[in-house]
Amino acid sequence: MKVKTYLSQTGVLPRGFVDRLRPIVGDEHVSQQESDLISYSLDYWLYGIFLSQKGELPALPAAVVSPASAAQIQEIMKCANEFNVPVTPFGGGSGVLGGAIPLHGSIILNLQRMNRFLDLDEVSLVAECEAGIMGANLELQLQQRGYSAGNVPQSLFCSTLGGWISTRAAGQFSTKYGKIEDMVLGMEVVLPDGSLLNIKPVPRRSVGPSLQDLFLGGEGALGIVTRATLSVHPLPLRTVKQSFVFPSIETAVDVVRQVLRAEARPAVVRIFDEAESERYFPKIGSKVTTIFISEGEPDYVAVDGKTIRRISRENGARSAGEEPVNIWLQKRFDIGLGPVLMQLGGVVDTIEVSALFKDAARLYRDMVASMKAVEGVLEVSGHYSHFYPQGACLYVTFAGMPQDPMRYYRDSWDAAMAATLKNSGSISHHHGVGFWRMRYMTQELGATGVELLRSIKEALDPNGILNRGKLVDDRKQ
Amino acid sequence: MTESNNDPEKIARCAMCADMCKYSCPTYLATGRETLSPQKLARLIVYHQQGLLEDNEGFLDLVFQSAMCGACSNHCIYDDHDLREFIHEARVKAFAGGVIPEDVRQRVETFKQFGNPSGERAVIDKGTGNTGYFISCSSYKDEDLMQATDQIIAAAGLPIRQFGGGDICCGAPLYYAGDMEGFRQASLRMKDAIEARQLSTLVVDCPTCVKMMTQIYKETGIDVNLEIMHTTQLLHELINEGRLSLKTARKDVTFHDPCILAYDLALADVPRQILTSLGFDLKELVYSKDHTHCCGGAYGAKIGDHGLKDAVTSMRMKELQETGAGTLVTACPTCKSVLSGIDMKYITELVAEMIIADR
Numbered sequence: 147m148k149v150k151t152y153l154s155q156t157g158v159l160p161r162g163f164v165d166r167l168r169p170i171v172g173d174e175h176v177s178q179q180e181s182d183l184i185s186y187s188l189d190y191w192l193y194g195i196f197l198s199q200k201g202e203l204p205a206l207p208a209a210v211v212s213p214a215s216a217a218q219i220q221e222i223m224k225c226a227n228e229f230n231v232p233v234t235p236f237g238g239g240s241g242v243l244g245g246a247i248p249l250h251g252s253i254i255l256n257l258q259r260m261n262r263f264l265d266l267d268e269v270s271l272v273a274e275c276e277a278g279i280m281g282a283n284l285e286l287q288l289q290q291r292g293y294s295a296g297n298v299p300q301s302l303f304c305s306t307l308g309g310w311i312s313t314r315a316a317g318q319f320s321t322k323y324g325k326i327e328d329m330v331l332g333m334e335v336v337l338p339d340g341s342l343l344n345i346k347p348v349p350r351r352s353v354g355p356s357l358q359d360l361f362l363g364g365e366g367a368l369g370i371v372t373r374a375t376l377s378v379h380p381l382p383l384r385t386v387k388q389s390f391v392f393p394s395i396e397t398a399v400d401v402v403r404q405v406l407r408a409e410a411r412p413a414v415v416r417i418f419d420e421a422e423s424e425r426y427f428p429k430i431g432s433k434v435t436t437i438f439i440s441e442g443e444p445d446y447v448a449v450d451g452k453t454i455r456r457i458s459r460e461n462g463a464r465s466a467g468e469e470p471v472n473i474w475l476q477k478r479f480d481i482g483l484g485p486v487l488m489q490l491g492g493v494v495d496t497i498e499v500s501a502l503f504k505d506a507a508r509l510y511r512d513m514v515a516s517m518k519a520v521e522g523v524l525e526v527s528g529h530y531s532h533f534y535p536q537g538a539c540l541y542v543t544f545a546g547m548p549q550d551p552m553r554y555y556r557d558s559w560d561a562a563m564a565a566t567l568k569n570s571g572s573i574s575h576h577h578g579v580g581f582w583r584m585r586y587m588t589q590e591l592g593a594t595g596v597e598l599l600r601s602i603k604e605a606l607d608p609n610g611i612l613n614r615g616k617l618v619d620d621r622k623q
Numbered sequence: 624m625t626e627s628n629n630d631p632e633k634i635a636r637c638a639m640c641a642d643m644c645k646y647s648c649p650t651y652l653a654t655g656r657e658t659l660s661p662q663k664l665a666r667l668i669v670y671h672q673q674g675l676l677e678d679n680e681g682f683l684d685l686v687f688q689s690a691m692c693g694a695c696s697n698h699c700i701y702d703d704h705d706l707r708e709f710i711h712e713a714r715v716k717a718f719a720g721g722v723i724p725e726d727v728r729q730r731v732e733t734f735k736q737f738g739n740p741s742g743e744r745a746v747i748d749k750g751t752g753n754t755g756y757f758i759s760c761s762s763y764k765d766e767d768l769m770q771a772t773d774q775i776i777a778a779a780g781l782p783i784r785q786f787g788g789g790d791i792c793c794g795a796p797l798y799y800a801g802d803m804e805g806f807r808q809a810s811l812r813m814k815d816a817i818e819a820r821q822l823s824t825l826v827v828d829c830p831t832c833v834k835m836m837t838q839i840y841k842e843t844g845i846d847v848n849l850e851i852m853h854t855t856q857l858l859h860e861l862i863n864e865g866r867l868s869l870k871t872a873r874k875d876v877t878f879h880d881p882c883i884l885a886y887d888l889a890l891a892d893v894p895r896q897i898l899t900s901l902g903f904d905l906k907e908l909v910y911s912k913d914h915t916h917c918c919g920g921a922y923g924a925k926i927g928d929h930g931l932k933d934a935v936t937s938m939r940m941k942e943l944q945e946t947g948a949g950t951l952v953t954a955c956p957t958c959k960s961v962l963s964g965i966d967m968k969y970i971t972e973l974v975a976e977m978i979i980a981d982r
Binding site (some may be wrong): 179184199201254257258280282283287290301304479480484487488569 | 646652657669670685698717909
């Protein structure tokens with residue numbers, strides 16, 4: 147091939163392997179065509195996207211196989227174990243840490259044919275879907291029936307339910323509706339050896355450790371989620387949008403802390419630093435801005451809105467009305483600037499971490515300062531989103547025009563991770579690990595934690611077949 | 624059209640997007656094949672331009688596997704980008720190089736011989752007046768639709784000159800095949816057919832024909848200087864003006880939005896207004912209006928085929944049947960034909976059924 151690979155060589159498949167796959171899924175669903183290998187070479191790991199402009203791709207799969215059922219996946223996994231061929235699951239391909247890159251000569255297991263909306267139980271408020279359903283289509287299906295899952299990540303239009311589960315994802319309305327682990331009540335998973343695990347949907351169980359937590363953040367390395375049942379909510383009857391300008395990040399964070407302590411539960415809370423506020427809200431300019439969206443039953447929303455207003459005003463905030471909220475709602479999926487910057491030679495990425503309230507503002511200061519000190523930097527900005535009564539997610543965007551792109555990229559990540567760990571934060575709130583964040587896992591989990599994770603991986607996948615090179619190092623590699 | 628004005632920066636940018644429109648792409652959804660998603664197709668187009676692909680024929684074959692429906696451009700995060708322009712450019716190159724799918728080649732051959740995609744056929748030219756009604760190639764084969772159109776015209780007492788057949792075709796099949804010289808000749812014949820009839824307004828029942836005449840002709844330097852409207856706009860006008868005496872329906876109906884009508888002509892509301900004014904109870908699809916899916920017969924998929932048409936059609940039929948409505952209706956004769964397996968009607972037929980015979 148004329149395109150170059152830089153992370154892994156394309157695998158040479160054992161004789162007879164592809165011929166075994168064909169009858170499982172049908173000839174037309176096994177491909178080694180150049181166009182397919184290129185299309186499944188990369189997810190949305192942004193440094194990989196940056197390099198892809200020049201025809202440089204991290205890794206090409208040895209083949210792409212596209213099953214239509216869990217039964218077919220079971221057969222594929224048995225076959226992969228028999229031939230010792232690594233398998234990388236591929237959902238929407240929107241992951242930003244390289245979790246779906248086919249490393250180590252792997253084939254791609256494409257889950258996008260399994261995209262059906264299966265059932266809505268309006269009595270129990272749950273919906274069942276195949277894992278390959280795109281987020282936006284799940285929402286269209288639900289909203290047509292008067293419901294929403296309440297999970298609205300920026301990747302809504304290009305990510306799948308299976309991807310949300312496997313990366314332990316979160317959406318913009320998470321402060322009210324929760325994160326994916328709060329939403330999933332049951333799931334069907336094909337284990338690495340090809341056996342099938344069914345975790346029936348119930349609101350809670352007490353039968354030992356939660357097995358489904360192995361796959362909520364399992365990154366496709368511990369099992370392949372094929373379908374799931376998740377909670378849904380009736381569409382809100384009333385929405386209240388408010389925004390406030392604060393004198394500092396510290397005040398803004400503390401106000402949200404007080405709001406949540408007072409048991410208000412806005413669906414959306416976002417604190418934008420001066421740089422992001424200026425980009426989003428030119429009329430407000432370079433000032434810290436917080437937006438709140440409360441939604442649900444009218445009486446509940448009225449109390450929620452009133453609580454937010456009172457606490458914000460008591461802390462010196464100036465109301466900026468609904469307009470900033472509407473601007474954010476309009477622009478929240480606009481990722482258009484990234485590709486434009488990359489065309490100009492810029493390196494861009496985002497990093498999301500979490501911390502307790504006592505550390506949250508200091509973490510922002512340290513993280514932004516250390517990333518701004520990296521050679522080649524153009525801009526570092528941040529916002530908080532996904533709040534809890536105990537703390538928040540900090541989301542930082544960085545861009546540079548460096549002489550040495552990889553060095554700038556790595557140094558920025560190192561600086562961000564070091565600042566996070568120094569402030570007792572977690573190195574990821576909701577993007578997951580993929581392959582890129584693996585280098586920080588020992589600092590996050592400690593040697594004992596990594597060893598435990600590795601033991602779990604080896605117990606489930608003794609041949610190291612599934613998503614090799616992701617989540618945790620395999621001793622066999 | 625010879626040289627392209629497409630900006631290489633736009634397609635390179637598209638190739639680096641997160642595929643924010645892929646959820647809407649019918650070929651991607653029907654096949655689950657990432658390669659057919661808009662961003663991946665854009666990446667392959669860029670690599671082809673850069674000479675980075677070894678399988679040239681495989682790539683050129685791939686560009687005929689787009690429905691060219693406009694879902695991606697309609698849901699694009701960039702205001703100024705339409706991926707179809709780049710796919711079309713690649714098709715033009717494929718055609719010039721003789722690397723086109725066999726069924727495309729056959730269609731072009733038929734067109735060259737008969738001046739239309741169907742084969743030998745007589746010219747229809749009936750009625751008088753300076754308002755024309757163009758019977759598109761798909762409608763020409765649809766007797767029920769032609770009869771319903773006659774009924775409406777008669778009931779409204781309209782002076783309309785209907786014409787079509789012979790070698791009168793908007794040229795869309797050649798445009799989508801990448802045969803731009805053939806398309807130019809077809810569009811000039813179409814222009815002559817319009818001008819020879821001294822029309823001031825032209826009503827067209829096929830959204831693709833309307834798109835060709837109102838948008839693509841202009842881009843290729845052909846100017847048909849008259850007002851062009853889609854049939855639904857005429858029906859809407861006639862009903863609003865009270866020129867048709869109609870019964871009131873008491874039935875459920877689901878409207879299938881033809882992709883070109885919804886995405887390129889932005890006419891999703893007009894057919895709904897017609898149906899509700901007739902008393903129909905609209906049962907909306909999940910994927911309707913701005914989220915409609917191609918029927919599989921849009922010229923891109925239809926001519927590229929490879930089983931893709933069947934996959935897209937099958938997906939759309941299932942979606943339509945899910946509403947449970949007793950009547951399914953559309954406003955594109957190609958959609959009607961492609962979806963005939965689930966008893967699809969053209970909206971004109973539904974309106975004609977509601978006419979009260981003696982006014």
